[in-house]
Amino acid sequence: MIIVPVKEGENIDRALKRFKRKFEKTGVIKELRNRQAFTKPSIEKRQQKLRAMYRQKLQDLEQ
Numbered sequence: 001m002i003i004v005p006v007k008e009g010e011n012i013d014r015a016l017k018r019f020k021r022k023f024e025k026t027g028v029i030k031e032l033r034n035r036q037a038f039t040k041p042s043i044e045k046r047q048q049k050l051r052a053m054y055r056q057k058l059q060d061l062e063q
Contacts (some may be wrong), residue, residue: 002026 004019006012 002019002022004015004022006015
């Protein structure tokens with residue numbers, strides 16, 4: 001359970017923004033989307049490799 005203490009005199013919008021940020025960091029929505037459709041482990045590994053290759057290529061271009 002996420003607890004966001006609201007300080008005295010603090011704007012509700014600001015507290016709501018902090019709550020949303022904390023909620024997003026927990027990864028609940030991401031996990032929900034991943035569970036909606038099953039992907040085979042081999043496909044997940046392939047996607048991870050492709051992402052790693054893409055990141056490596058970007059890093060090489062920066063240098």
